Amino acid sequence: MNACARDRRGGSPTTVVFDDATRTDDERRAIASTVDTSHTAFVDTSDGVLPVVRFFTSEGELQNCGHGTIAAQAVLLPPDATQHHGHQRTGGRTVAVTVTRRRNGIEVWFEQGVIALRDRAEPASAAIISALGLTRGDIAADDLRVASPGTPRLLVPVREPRTLSALRPDFARLAAECRRLGYLGCFAYALSPTAGPATARMFAPAIGVDEDIVNANSVGCLAAHLLDTSRNSDIEVHQGDALGRPSSVFATATQTRDGIVSRIGGLVHHLTISRTA
Known part of the structure; x- marks a missing residue:
């Protein structure tokens, strides 16, 4: 994914992986170190209701990742959907998201929480x-x-x-x-x-x-x-x-x-x- 693009150009290349519950954190970190992106989002949809999204770099897990959330939610938008209001579970909290299909790409907004x-x-x-x-x-x-x-x-x-x-x-x-x-x-x-x-x-x-x-x-x-x-x-x-x-x-x-x-x-x-x- 090219997340946070400007005028259909650039953006941050971000890898999104549909996660396997048997995969270890060491394996996730190894994947993050071999793909050609700085961050990797691992998406677990096994409960069928609320996706759990975790983020890794080559150094290990991050508590959250903004552009990784944007990339993951763009992947999760069903091909026939124009908009989705939902949530994801990340870093021990539930994050509200809005995803909209536009002519120039997929627009994602998410609630960051208290800063x-x-x-x-x-x-x-x-x-x-x-x-x-x-x-x-x-x-x-x-x-x-x-x-x-x-x-x-x-x-x-x-x-x-x-x-x-x-x-x-x-x-x-x-x-x-x-x-x-x-x-x-x-x-x-x-x-x-x-x-x-x-x-x-x-x-x-x-x-x-x-x-x-x-x-x-x-x-x-x-x-x-x-x-x-x-x-x-x-x-x-x-x-x-x-x-x-x-x-x-x-x-x-x-x-x-x-x-x-x-x-x-x-x-x-x-x-x-x-x-x-």
Whole structure:
């Protein structure tokens, strides 16, 4: 699947595997390390009601994966259906999804759930900023946040889009710092000075993905941060351009009694099916 495509181009190549209950986690990780995609979604439909979706990279299992959810739900849409409202079970919680067949692909929206936000003290993040190849003057320090929809990641606001485009992180250092601080990775972004799309890049070498083409969950985290700081949370974020895979993710955040929740959307434009014995 090419998840979160932009104008029928690009998107993040994502493998979706219909799971076998006898398969071990070591086997799932081995499959994830051999396919030519950064993430693999394993879908178990054995109970016939609520699909269970698990996500693996070459390093192991992830608690959740935004673009993996979008890819999995596009695969699950029946060939004769135009729309589906349903749920999937992932990471111990039930996720609401809406899937719609469009002329330009399959559009998927899902509820991300409550997002925990906290400020990041500069001394703890200075090494990460350096490993990214940024200086203190390149970032808007007041917007530096840790956001977690289940797994924490650092949101890094870059002042200039051209600085973001030119980033060449030290991945070994970045992986070590993210592991030390317990982060999935770093979501570096630049907001548009107008009402146009933001741009972003996600670096997650600690989980075996130096640069992620798309990280939809981090877009939901950004929407939550914008709402929390009294800004417009209805956003489109362009990713993947640095890797030649133009991609778009949409998100909006809402304040609830339980906290800030985000809803995330993306378009799948290509599906290739392979069946093996």
